[in-house]
Amino acid sequence: MxxxxxxxxxxxxxxxxxxxxxxxxxxxxxxxxxxxxxxxxxxxxxxxxxxxxxxxxxxxxxxxxxxxxxxxxxxxxxxxxxxxxxxxxxxxxxxxxxxxxxxxxxxxxxxxxxxxxxxxxxxxxxxxxxxxxxxxxxxxxxxxxxxxxxxxxxxxxxxxxxxxxxxxxxxxxxxxxxxxxxxxxxxxxxxxxxxxxxxPESRGARAGGIDVAGALLATLGLSGVVYALIEAPQQGWLSPGVGIAAALGVSASIAFAVVERRIAAPMLPLGLFRDRTFAGANLLTLLLYAALGGSLFFVPLNLIQVQGYGATGAGASLLPFIVIMFVLSRWTGQLVDRVGARLPLVVGPAMAAGGFALYAVPGVGGSYWTTFFPAAAVLGLGMSITIAPLTTTVMNALEPGLAGTASGVNNAVSRVAGLIAIAAFGVVLTQGFDARLQAGLHGLSLPHEVVQSIVDQKARLAGIELPHGAEVARGIVDHAFVAGFRRVMLLSAALALLSSLVAGFMIRDPQR
CATH class of the missing domain: 1.20.1250.20 (MFS general substrate transporter like domains)
Known part of the structure; x- marks a missing residue:
């Protein structure tokens, strides 16, 4: 989105x-x-x-x-x-x-x-x-x-x-x-x-310099952090590869901030964040889009590998989310003119938090209309209330000549939020899955070699292929994934609520 x-x-x-x-x-x-x-x-x-x-x-x-x-x-x-x-x-x-x-x-x-x-x-x-x-x-x-x-x-x-x-x-x-x-x-x-x-061809009247150093440091910083988060559940947090990647990511990120403060034409003008409303809008974006991008990555995995949906059904499951946003976008775009941006930016993320929490309710099985449809609908309503006021706040926070830069920064923040969240939420889901899987397998009377085969595949989560004669363990694997999935959705709900609080404390409507 x-x-x-x-x-x-x-x-x-x-x-x-x-x-x-x-x-x-x-x-x-x-x-x-x-x-x-x-x-x-x-x-x-x-x-x-x-x-x-x-x-x-x-x-x-x-x-x-x-x-x-x-x-x-x-x-x-x-x-x-x-x-x-x-x-x-x-x-x-x-x-x-x-x-x-x-x-x-x-x-x-x-x-x-x-x-x-x-x-x-x-x-x-x-x-x-x-x-x-x-x-x-x-x-x-x-x-x-x-x-x-x-x-x-x-x-x-x-x-x-x-x-x-x-x-x-x-x-x-x-x-x-x-x-x-x-x-x-x-x-x-x-x-x-x-x-x-x-x-037709065109060029910018005042094309800025190309921040090569910033682009390289941003890529290195994000790559190191993402690698560490994704690979740590398999390699271990103390493994050399994870440690080196994390150190490289943090060091490059610090160097990026230093470079962006000193060069004449930075790709990310850090001085823009001195404006309280602009900083608040981007912090809200970081938290809410982390929740959205990180959690929805795992929804198709749940629907297809655990709930038994086909790929088409899994894709269609988010249609209520998208349709509600499409239908309400014009109405929510007028909210700012009527009540200002602050109130929708408090209410919208709080409602989105309810949608994430509803995703944590379903277990294994059940009708779509009573399990995942309510979650998609409430989440769509919450995001519909949020997006237009958030965009307006970002565009109005700074002087008109910086509108393109402001929106570009906000767009990049939303994408970085999803990027980091997919990696971080994978750690959360894996921990919940491993704990539930071990407890479930402990209660089954399966041969040692069968149990070992399942444990060796645990990095595949719900994609584990059970050996012959171990079909009884499918329910254990599915419920283990749902346990981890619930942790991810509740974490997303917490981030959305936090973004609502950020709006309440940092977003200020101009005097009208």
């Missing part, structure tokens, strides 16, 4: 181009951002099939998501600067090419390591696509027509968000997981052709 990066300035003059070129530019922006956003949801639904086909651990499945999010998060702000300096169409088309070629690499991956690397390259391509989408619209449409064009882009983004998980589930269930990536090939080739022959 992350928000796309807006153009650097709404006062940018439009390039001289035909009406047909403007329409094709809008199509290209919708197609490019849609590919980048939907790919995450499609792959999320495909992960159980990928894990089974490649005999991968849950850590391996996490890396399939994290390598994409890592490069996208670390390079998102740099991608916008590259477009302003070297040409928005050129950089956008390069992003489409990288994304398309790496999608083919993902589909052809013979093993989990190959897939993780190809997914990282997809993230690199997405980092060039996402900030360029609205910059292209801004450069093609005059100021008085941009609002309508951006509204069209936003509406289609909502439609693709709703279709993505269901389409991904259908492809995985009726064809194979490879099609979750192959579907990008015709879309990517069409996008490249549109950019080449229909989209």
């Amino acid at each position: 992350s928000r796309a990066l807006p153009p650097a300035s709404t006062d940018t003059p439009a390039v001289d181009c035909s009406e047909a070129a403007r329409r094709w530019t809008l199509v290209a922006a919708i197609l490019g951002s849609g590919m980048a956003f939907v790919d995450g949801t499609i792959v999320n639904v495909a992960l159980p099939a990928i894990q089974h086909a490649m005999q991968a651990t849950t850590a391996g499945a996490q890396w399939v998501m994290e390598s994409y999010a890592l490069l996208l998060s670390a390079l998102l702000l740099v991608g916008g600067v590259l477009g302003d300096r070297f040409g928005r169409r050129r950089v956008f088309a390069l992003g489409a090419l990288v994304f398309t070629v790496s999608s083919l690499g993902c589909a052809a991956a013979p093993g989990i390591g190959w897939l993780v690397v190809a997914r990282g390259l997809q993230g690199l391509g997405a980092a060039l696509l996402v900030p360029g989408s609205l910059s292209l619209i801004t450069s093609a449409y005059p100021k008085e027509r941009r609002g309508r064009a951006i509204g069209t882009w936003s509406a289609f983004s909502g439609v693709t968000a709703a279709i993505g998980p269901v389409l991904g589930g259908f492809l995985v269930e009726h064809l194979s997981w490879h099609w979750a990536f192959l579907i990008n090939l015709p879309l990517g080739l069409a996008l490249i052709a549109i950019c080449r022959w229909q989209v």
